[in-house]
Amino acid sequence: MTAETLIEVGDLRREYRLGEVTVPALQGVSLSIRRGEFVAVMGPSGSGKSTFMNLLGCLDRPSGGRYLLAGEDVGRCDADRLAAVRNRSIGFVFQSFNLLPRVTALENVELPLIYARVPAAERHRRARERLARVGLAERAGHLPRQLSGGQQQRVAIARALINDPPLILADEPTGALDSHTSLELMALFQELNAAGITIVLVTHEHDVAAFARRVIHFRDGRIVEDHPVQRPARAAEMLAGSSAPAPPSLIT
Amino acid sequence: MNLADTARSALRSLRANKLRSGLTTLGIIIGVAAVITMLAVGEGAKRTVQAQLKSLGSNTMIVFPGTITASGVRLGTGTRxxxxxxxxxxxxxxxxxxxxxxxxxxxxxxxxxxxxxxxxxxxxxxxxxxxxxxxxxxxxxxxxxxxxxxxxxxxxxxxxxxxxxxxxxxxxxxxxxxxxxxxxxxxxxxxxxxxxxxxxxxxxxxxxxxxxxxxxxxxxxxxxxxxxxxxxxxxxxxxxxxxxxxxxxxxxxxxxxxxxxxxDFNIRNLSEVVEAEQAASGALSGLLAAVAGVSLLVGGIGIMNIMLVSVTERTREIGIRLAVGARSRDILTQFLTEAVILSLIGALAGVALGLGSAAALGHFAGWEIVLQPHAFVLAVASASIVGIFFGWWPARRAARLSPIDALRYE
Incomplete structure (x- = not known):
């Protein structure tokens, strides 16, 4: 394992018990992801890719095998330690945005800092800074329902970035968005990746996977294909080339 | 999550469902008002009894002459x-x-x-x-x-x-x-x-x-x-x-x-009467307080009921909080705080209502009403205990959710 390795997974297994039947969802997955990679995880539903993402995100615990995140054996951590790992080392972006509906965009972005016990003034400052970074500085006081889908997903990304995690896990982030908005979002992910953040993204769309630099295919709980992308598509260039207005400058 | 953040977040959740929160606190309001009113009425009754006893003469005994017994017929007190x-x-x-x-x-x-x-x-x-x-x-x-x-x-x-x-x-x-x-x-x-x-x-x-x-x-x-x-x-x-x-x-x-x-005489010790009357009025106050306590208990069950509904409805919110780094004791604290705040708001409103109804009883029914400071402390303390007790189980249910199950909940 080199110093650059962020994720090291060995023979990772996950089984679900449904009554008396044991369903193997993940049947021994091994791989390593280096810092700064942009990985797309693909596969049909039931292939185990979501299970794999949940394990990577420390939302679930493996039935067997081991998982090292930045050198720490998170497979053996207790629940409180896992919560701390989710808080500081991982940013989540979900298909359904998963924002708290009754609080403003700014407060949604602050949420992880509340659990990290950061004082309020510092929370506001950092949350505003992250919202500006995703181009939503003027929408800080809006409730999620007052924002478009693309804007909500940007808020979710700002929330994922708040603790400067080394890893962002995105589960079908463009699944609820139209193609133009999806393109804007992928441009944002590519910019974040260019800034050094490791991104693991689950998708079933080849168009989306084309923006990654490595694609992993799952089937029946195993990795069936793992290859680099020779020339990833450039979302920002595609946006500039289209007739649609250019997105705001995303990285300051 | 510090106390101020927790309290603010709890108040926001309660405000989001104003009608439901209001109806839930109603149980506590009525319970606390009942406790305060009943204690005031009970204490008033006790004071009245004591005043009457005093007029009778405390520390008093009365000696009567004995009775005549003639051919097995016993006549009444004072016949000799x-x-x-x-x-x-x-x-x-x-x-x-x-x-x-x-x-x-x-x-x-x-x-x-x-x-x-x-x-x-x-x-x-x-x-x-x-x-x-x-x-x-x-x-x-x-x-x-x-x-x-x-x-x-x-x-x-x-x-x-x-x-x-x-x-x-x-x-x-x-x-x-x-x-x-x-x-x-x-x-x-x-x-x-x-x-x-x-x-x-x-x-x-x-x-x-x-x-x-x-x-x-x-x-x-x-x-x-x-x-x-x-x-x-x-x-x-x-x-x-x-x-x-x-x-x-x-x-x-x-x-x-x-x-x-x-x-050839009888002694009647009035202190026995005094003790019996005091015991009776004490039992009356106890009974009133018990009835009031039952209504407070019912109010607490109302809180538990609503908190359980709330936990189920907000499963997804719990999942989001867990995903971004909340520990299960953060979730526990959050829901417990909501239950206690509900109870305390109910307790404060209940104190006001209790004061009003005690004053109304004193004015319209002419009962003697005695308000004691410790009745308020008792009512508010028991309301918070009710909140913690009945909020505990729903809060623990929320805290025990696994992040992945909570996030997937529709």
Whole structure:
């Protein structure tokens, strides 16, 4: 394992018990992801890719095998330690945005800092800074329902970035968005990746996977294909080339 | 998550469902209001009872003559004339701790003033008897030893008698006729109100015992020293049981009773009555508080119910919080705080409502209401305990959700 390795997974297994039947969802997955990679995880539903993402995100615990995140054996951590790992080392972006509906965009972005016990003034400052970074500085006081889908997903990304995690896990982030908005979002992910953040993204769309630099295919709980992308598509260039207005400058 | 953040977030969640939160706190509001009102009513009842007991005479015992038993037929209390004024004097001189011991005789008579007349209870008494029975004079003077020695034709009248014969005007200095004997009213007794038996204690005329015996209540010179009863008042802090035993011993000696003979007198110790009444009023307050406590409990169950619904509805929110780094004890604290805030808001509103309803009861029903500070502390503390107790289970359910199950919940 080199110093650059962020994720090291060995023979990772996950089984679900449904009554008396044991369903193997993940049947021994091994791989390593280096810092700064942009990985797309693909596969049909039931292939185990979501299970794999949940394990990577420390939302679930493996039935067997081991998982090292930045050198720490998170497979053996207790629940409180896992919560701390989710808080500081991982940013989540979900298909359904998963924002708290009754609080403003700014407060949604602050949420992880509340659990990290950061004082309020510092929370506001950092949350505003992250919202500006995703181009939503003027929408800080809006409730999620007052924002478009693309804007909500940007808020979710700002929330994922708040603790400067080394890893962002995105589960079908463009699944609820139209193609133009999806393109804007992928441009944002590519910019974040260019800034050094490791991104693991689950998708079933080849168009989306084309923006990654490595694609992993799952089937029946195993990795069936793992290859680099020779020339990833450039979302920002595609946006500039289209007739649609250019997105705001995303990285300051 | 610090306390201020937790409280702010809890208030926001409660505000999001104003109607539901309001209806939920209603249970606590009613419970706390009930506790406060019931404690106020109970304490008021207790004070009323104590005031009545005081008018009856605390630390008091009454000695009655014994009964006649003839051919197996036993007649009632006081049918033998075994007590004398000498016995009363002996008790006050020889029993330690006696404040006053005075003899009294009781009878009824028609009392006449001008063209008005009234049937009332007439007592022949001594100054010591007045002390023992805690009669105070509202106007004029009481009786003195000179009245007794000379057989003065003077009288003290109760408020009711004064009202009946004098219609509220000052009766002192006026003359009333008791069994055709004229008596000058020298004093008006302070009102005592009803006795426990419901008798009007102010419907009374008091005469010097010597005058009463010879002029009104009968009894010739041969019985001149016998009395109807002896009222004994002990000093505060004297053990009434022991005092009763000493009085009994003294009277047995004076009456020359052999050890195998029964007492020829009866002693009624009023402190037993006092204790019984206090126990009864204590039981009443306890009962009221228990009923109020039950309503508080029902309010708590309402909170638990709503918190369970809330946890289920907000499963996804819990999942999001867990995903971004909340520990299960953060979730526990969050839901517990909401339950406690609901209870405390209910408690504060309940205190206000309780104050209002206690005041209304005092005003409209005329009940005596006594508000005590500790009732508020008790009500608010028990509401918070109810909040924690009934909020615990829903909060723990929320805290035990796994992040992945909570996020997937639709």
């Amino acid at each position: 004339n075994t007590l004398t004024e000498g016995d009363a004097r002996a008790i006050s001189e020889e029993v330690p701790g006696v404040l006053a011991a005075g003899p009294g005789m009781r009878g009824t008579a028609q009392v006449v003033h001008g063209n008005l007349n009234w049937s009332t209870v007439v007592f022949g008494v001594t100054p010591e008897w007045l002390i023992a029975r805690e009669w105070r004079v509202a106007r004029g003077r009481g009786l003195d030893d000179n009245d007794l020695r000379t057989g003065a034709k003077v009288a003290l009248v109760g408020q009711t008698v004064a009202d009946m014969l004098f219609g509220g005007t000052d009766p002192t200095g006026q003359v009333i006729r008791v069994k055709n004997v004229p008596f000058e009213i020298v004093g008006l007794l302070a009102a005592k109100g009803q006795s426990f038996a419901g008798n009007d204690q102010d419907d009374i005329v008091l005469l010097p015992i010597s005058t009463a015996r010879s002029r009104v209540l009968g009894g010739g010179p041969g019985r001149s020293r016998t009395v109807g009863h002896i009222s004994v008042k002990m000093a505060d802090g004297v053990d009434m049981t022991e005092a009763e035993a000493r009085v009994r011993q003294l009277l047995r000696q004076r009456h020359r009773l052999q050890p195998d003979q029964d007492d």
